[in-house]
Amino acid sequence: MAEEKRETEWQRKRRLAEVFGDVLPEVTRDEQDEPSAERETAGDRWLKAQVPPHHG
Numbered sequence: 001m002a003e004e005k006r007e008t009e010w011q012r013k014r015r016l017a018e019v020f021g022d023v024l025p026e027v028t029r030d031e032q033d034e035p036s037a038e039r040e041t042a043g044d045r046w047l048k049a050q051v052p053p054h055h056g
Contacts, residue, residue, distance in 0.1 A: 007015070
């Protein structure tokens with residue numbers, strides 16, 4: 001039986017990224033500044049439109 005080579009951590013991460021892609025972003029939405037108009041989704045606009053006037 002051949003001896004298995006142990007892969008390093010960066011090799012493991014690269015292999016997993018090739019298979020699954022970048023699952024988690026480097027920076028999450030709550031760590032970012034206010035969303036710009038081009039990044040704002042239709043769902044975001046709808047949610048903001050549903051805020052009652054007294055919560056403005």
